[in-house]
Amino acid sequence: MNTAIQSIYPGAYPVPGGEDEPDLAFPRAPLNLTLGFDLETYQIRIDQLMPSKKVPDGVMSTRKFKQIVSSIREIGLIEPLSVIQPDPEQENFLLLDGNLRVLALKELGEEVAPCLVAKDFETYTYNHRINRLSTVQEH
Structure with missing residues (x-):
C-alpha cells in the first residue's frame, strides 16, 4: 500500500481484490469538511x-x-x-x-x-x- 496515502488518511484500507486493481477507493485530495x-x-x-x-x-x-x-x-x-x-x-x-x-x-x-x-x-x-x-x- 502507498505509505503516503496511509499517512494522510489513517484508517484507510486497500481496495479488496489485491495489488492488480488501482487504488480508486482512496481519496486523491484532502477532504473539504466543515465541523459542526x-x-x-x-x-x-x-x-x-x-x-x-x-x-x-x-x-x-x-x-x-x-x-x-x-x-x-x-x-x-x-x-x-x-x-x-x-x-x-x-x-x-x-x-x-x-x-x-x-x-x-x-x-x-x-x-x-x-x-x-x-x-x-x-x-x-x-x-x-x-x-x-x-x-x-x-x-
Missing part, C-alpha cells in the same frame, strides 16, 4: 442555558429522568450538552440537545455543565434525529 461544533468543550453556567422545547409536566417523576439523575450522580455527565449562541452579543445559549440532562444537573445542585458549541443551527446532526431503524423495519 467547536473542538473545545466549554463549561457554561446552567443559568445561561435556555431550553429549546418545553419539558412536559411530571417528567421529573418518570423512571427515565431518575435514571439520568442517578447516572450523573454516580459517574458524571457522559455526553456534553449541545448548545448554540443565537446572539453573540448576549451571554445566553440555546440548548439543542440535553434538556433532561440540564434538569438533572439542576436537581443535583450543579452550577456549570460541559457543552459543545455548535457553529450552525442544524437540527439534523443531533441524536434525536438519528433513525436507528433499518429501511425494512421502518416500512
Whole structure:
C-alpha cells in the first residue's frame, strides 16, 4: 500500500481484490469538511442555558429522568450538552440537545455543565434525529 496515502488518511484500507486493481477507493485530495461544533468543550453556567422545547409536566417523576439523575450522580455527565449562541452579543445559549440532562444537573445542585458549541443551527446532526431503524423495519 502507498505509505503516503496511509499517512494522510489513517484508517484507510486497500481496495479488496489485491495489488492488480488501482487504488480508486482512496481519496486523491484532502477532504473539504466543515465541523459542526467547536473542538473545545466549554463549561457554561446552567443559568445561561435556555431550553429549546418545553419539558412536559411530571417528567421529573418518570423512571427515565431518575435514571439520568442517578447516572450523573454516580459517574458524571457522559455526553456534553449541545448548545448554540443565537446572539453573540448576549451571554445566553440555546440548548439543542440535553434538556433532561440540564434538569438533572439542576436537581443535583450543579452550577456549570460541559457543552459543545455548535457553529450552525442544524437540527439534523443531533441524536434525536438519528433513525436507528433499518429501511425494512421502518416500512
